[in-house]
Amino acid sequence: MNSPGTQAHPLDEIRILDLFAGPGGLDVAAHFLGFQSIGIEWDRNACETRYAAGLPTIHADVSVMRETRFDEIPKSVDVLAGGPPCQSFSVAGKGAGRRALEEVKTFIHRLVDGEDEKKIDEDLHALTADPRTALVLEPLRWLLKAIDTEGRDPYKVIVLEQVPAVLPLWEVYAKLLSGGEGRLQGVKYEADFWELKTEQFGVPQTRTRAVLVARLPGLGAIEPPRASHHTFDVHRGKRRSVQADMLPDDSDGPRPRDRWLSMGKALDAASDTKGSPVDVSRFRTGGETRFFVVSNYGSGGDPKNRGRRLSSEPAFTVTGKISRNKVYKSQEAYEAGDYDRFTIPESGVLQTFPHNFPWSGNDQAQQVGNAVPPRLGMHVLSTALRGDRPSDEELADAGSWPAVPQDVTDGLRAIGCGDQSQCPPESHKVTGRRRKSAP
Template sequence: MPTVGAPDTLDLFAGPGGWSEGLRRHHSIADIGIEWDAAASRTRAAAGHVTVRADVAQIATAPMRGRIHRLIASPPCQAWSRAGKQLGLRDQPLVHQAIDDLARGRDSRAALLVGCEDPRSLLAAEPMRYIHDLRPEDVVMEEVPDALPLFRHYAEVLRGWGYSTWCGNLNAADFGVPQSRRRAILIASNKRTAQPPEPTHTEHGEEGNLFGEFRDRWVSMAEGLGWGATDRPAPTVTAGGGKTGGAEPFPTQARRALEGSRERGAWKGRSGAADTARITVLEAGVLQSFPGDYPWQGTQTKQYEQAGNAVPPLLAAHVAAAAFGLRQPQEQVASVL
């Protein structure tokens, strides 16, 4: 198996750099990401994030023992996806079996893979191999909401090893990202009590709750892009179109808008008339809270795919702060172009 250097923070299934950008920009932490997709790997490298292009399932963990303190993972979750032909749903028992086996130090992946309808399903168990072998102080996992049962399984195992755990769904809009995007999150630590980040925004805002805390309204799509719409709330981009599972790009309507078809996203301005929204790849990244000059690589389709599938950096920064005992991000609104 290939080996990789051992930094303090390791990011599995790192994609184009959502976690890495959130950590670097808001916490001055550099991680190393393992990613198989060529275009996503090039995007990470162009953005200055240390990247190993490799199959997470083929990386040897032994050289990293004792040197990884934080582990991040956003594994593909075909076995929990409602998209497509849903063949992976039949693989759930095999994924759970792989997690239990790897937690006991038994590598049954090859045998279980033979029975999988979707060969990608077992990738959801890979983080357990790393956790078992490396025993990091802190663990964070992120995926679509349907993956929550998977994360609860991880949490059960980790509690047995003395970790404090929390898992649940968080909405990126509650942390200043200009889209309503729900994500399943697992936080585990053997150094501190695991708890979710405190939201900075609500749908309608709060003038002050019982604890005297104020929260802004959700950031609209127009505001996130700096388009100057003044009436709130302008529609946010809702990831998944109400559905969850697997690779999760923007919803069908929004993705068509992003790719320049006649079906355009729109919101009502002060006049009440629908304004046409023409979304570029860079703007799509901004709606995910990436910087407006993020260097997306690959074909246009691959660039939109990366922007749509990435964890929003601003959400990642808030989750990382709670998970790793860091200060919450001072920037509370996604960047505009």
């Protein structure tokens, strides 16, 4: 496996194009599976993290890149992946996309039928004031662009993920990709889509994602990723005592090797790694890590009803507001108002990023929350590209990130940003510093 950024040229042998790449969740997954990838990302802060991590990146708007700079994408790319921004579809957002869901389905059909794209954009803008809603169409537009461009082949594999509310759109995608009609020009895919729970794949948090995988015929039947862990019951009964239930009880539960991964276990492993920026010693009592988290969000429609998760359980969904969650060492600390916060490296570990991943730039909590959990990404990509789940060795290696020399970071920044003239408008007014990664 090549270390990030160490190949002869950063764009050689790139196979995976990651749209809306963020700080690199899918790219990190691809790295540990041995695949080269390149990401397109408009946020400079996320780009700074990617450069520091040695991940090839183009700092650009995905739509502009498709329209005017498509020829810059390496021709070796045969996998299209991405998670369009989910805020307008998310339960946590204002829901412009959810309200327009049925209408958005028609726009997918209109694109494939060959209607004028400017007219489609105008109608979509009139439908919703949130421009991010239109971005869910970008993967289809990138596929159609590849089909329409001389010298390009259709992508062999397509992997998309989003919040569960988008599953009906993935269903439309799957049907159209399987049909090969209109602008698809007879190109037919085998496609399927699922709701996946992250804790079933070794991610120490509860988070549900809508995933679509499509492949050209001849690459084998599409099967959903095989879960490696059990589901966590988010609707369990209320506890009578936080103290009494601080540690898990395996007596009547699933076997420990199949159990979901807890926050405490994930953070302990990262904290015990030599040179790790993660240090949970502040939560240890009698040699054991114990804490509970009070969510920043209300539950049951009551903003004052804050949910709780124990260190012996998976985390709540990690969002860009994770740094607002309050972490208490004990019930006594809770009653005294004595709380802590998760650090950025700790938040990253709960997303299954390596403990020493070099988070950089500003808005790091938002970067963490927006990312695809790399461990889920490993399961999805491995299933899509190899027909099986990641090996135990690959999953074990995914806990640490290789050191990236400064000259590699600088070189990737030069490729991604160049003279800044092609970067998104105003983006370089944001400033940030690179944080040194742990050895």
